[in-house]
Amino acid sequence: MPEKMLGNDIITADKINKTFPNEVQALCDFSTRVRRREVLVIIGPSGSGKSTFLRCLNGLEEIDSGSIVIDGVPLDHKKENRLEIRKEVGMVFQLFNLFPHLTVLDNVSLAQRLVRKKSKKEASETSMELLRKVGIPEKANTFPNHLSGGQQQRVAIARALAMMPKVMLFDEATSALDPEMIGEVLEVMKNLAQEGMTMIVVTHEMGFAREVGDRMIFMEEGEIVEEGSPDQLFTNPKKERTGLFLSQIL
Amino acid sequence: MRTLIFPYHKIPAGGPRSALLIDVLKFLLVIGGITWLMVRGTDMLGYNWQWYRVPQYLFSFENNQLKAGPLLDGLMVTFYISGFSLLLALVFGLTTALLRMSNSFLATALARGYLEIIRNTPLLVQLFLIYFVLGPILGIDRLFSAVLALSLFEGAYASEIFRAGIVSVHKGQWEAAYSLGLSSRDTYSRIILPQAIRRILPPLTGQAISLVKDSALVSTIAIYDLTMRGQEIIADTYLAFEIWFTIAGIYLVITVTLSTLVNRMENRFRVAI
Numbered sequence: 009m010p011e012k013m014l015g016n017d018i019i020t021a022d023k024i025n026k027t028f029p030n031e032v033q034a035l036c037d038f039s040t041r042v043r044r045r046e047v048l049v050i051i052g053p054s055g056s057g058k059s060t061f062l063r064c065l066n067g068l069e070e071i072d073s074g075s076i077v078i079d080g081v082p083l084d085h086k087k088e089n090r091l092e093i094r095k096e097v098g099m100v101f102q103l104f105n106l107f108p109h110l111t112v113l114d115n116v117s118l119a120q121r122l123v124r125k126k127s128k129k130e131a132s133e134t135s136m137e138l139l140r141k142v143g144i145p146e147k148a149n150t151f152p153n154h155l156s157g158g159q160q161q162r163v164a165i166a167r168a169l170a171m172m173p174k175v176m177l178f179d180e181a182t183s184a185l186d187p188e189m190i191g192e193v194l195e196v197m198k199n200l201a202q203e204g205m206t207m208i209v210v211t212h213e214m215g216f217a218r219e220v221g222d223r224m225i226f227m228e229e230g231e232i233v234e235e236g237s238p239d240q241l242f243t244n245p246k247k248e249r250t251g252l253f254l255s256q257i258l
Numbered sequence: 259m260r261t262l263i264f265p266y267h268k269i270p271a272g273g274p275r276s277a278l279l280i281d282v283l284k285f286l287l288v289i290g291g292i293t294w295l296m297v298r299g300t301d302m303l304g305y306n307w308q309w310y311r312v313p314q315y316l317f318s319f320e321n322n323q324l325k326a327g328p329l330l331d332g333l334m335v336t337f338y339i340s341g342f343s344l345l346l347a348l349v350f351g352l353t354t355a356l357l358r359m360s361n362s363f364l365a366t367a368l369a370r371g372y373l374e375i376i377r378n379t380p381l382l383v384q385l386f387l388i389y390f391v392l393g394p395i396l397g398i399d400r401l402f403s404a405v406l407a408l409s410l411f412e413g414a415y416a417s418e419i420f421r422a423g424i425v426s427v428h429k430g431q432w433e434a435a436y437s438l439g440l441s442s443r444d445t446y447s448r449i450i451l452p453q454a455i456r457r458i459l460p461p462l463t464g465q466a467i468s469l470v471k472d473s474a475l476v477s478t479i480a481i482y483d484l485t486m487r488g489q490e491i492i493a494d495t496y497l498a499f500e501i502w503f504t505i506a507g508i509y510l511v512i513t514v515t516l517s518t519l520v521n522r523m524e525n526r527f528r529v530a531i
Contacts, residue, residue: 066437068436068437105433106434107435107449119438119439123438169439171438221316
């Protein structure tokens, strides 16, 4: 694969702290930057704060202190900024979270029409294009509960892409899938990365991390333990804890 | 493995059809028993049934034209009051539910205050308060007082139904909608309420039926609804048994129709989930 040209910083997270009401500190002075077209993979044991970080990035969780700036827009208490960021940041959830009362096509079209103010026809055309891209145009008029897990997750990816986001966040997108369906979802994600989408991926799929990731962060208890290229972390971890974790899950 | 067999899971040898037949026979037996008791009871009272005098209060023929009798006139008033109260109760209910779930302290306090006051005082007292106290102050008439009292009362219960339905929608639905950049309003109207409505509809029907029945209370402020008309006729004719049975029957027809309609609607709503 030819060396990818990364762009300037699109996400800047500076010293963010997040403590949940139950006193669990999920993020502890967590800082990182993400460049355009970069694929950042975050790994770590459960409860290490990786999902919380993703959720903070589009304002699903409020941070206690620190700052997040995405493509020049600060994520603060201003409603417009928050909406602006959510428009530009797509998110894919572990449990898909498709809208069960809408057809696949409507799932993908809804936000284009309500948020991007596209006409029904225009939105449907974009949606069909995206459904072809994720490989299930024939399911456009079915309801989500008639789809397999892998198909549902691919629709969820199409739904997020429909907003033409600048960044895509994947929160353990394959963890709830049956093993035989993981491949089809990873394939879609791989294609996205190749097209140059900026992505932050929380995952346990180490093969994917190594093949697609430009950079990898291993975190524990809300802090970065080690950071580097996936190859370096896999073959030559600097911290003992990183090696131990990787040996446990590989 | 131990299997538990409950007797009512057993299907008789004849299959489901004979099970239905047996159910119908049981039902007829019970109805027959009750009728026999009634007839015997009234015989002992020496009550003189005069059902033939009832129809004239429902409708009459004048100059070859069908004319509604006092009971049907009253029924129209009941419909009118219940219909308007139901619409207003839905508005009050949804508004209160949204206020109660908002982040504003004032809004929550307001909603809770309303709920506590309404649910912990009798409807009859509320009706009198609105008609005799608020009515003259605010200059609202009898009919509007009745509609206001009923809708405030049923709205409080409806709001709890709305709230439960909204809360029952999975958290991931909010998050998915927000992550797409949808506003709170769009999230409610396009994502949350359409899903909540399926769960809300059955208990809300129960509330609507309560409303129709509770509307009989408006006869106490001299509104000529179905119940009031009945009392009037009985005062004139002493047909207590016949008229009360007729009125009960009419209420029953309304409420059963209502729940059948909603059942149909539910089936239509049940696309996904």
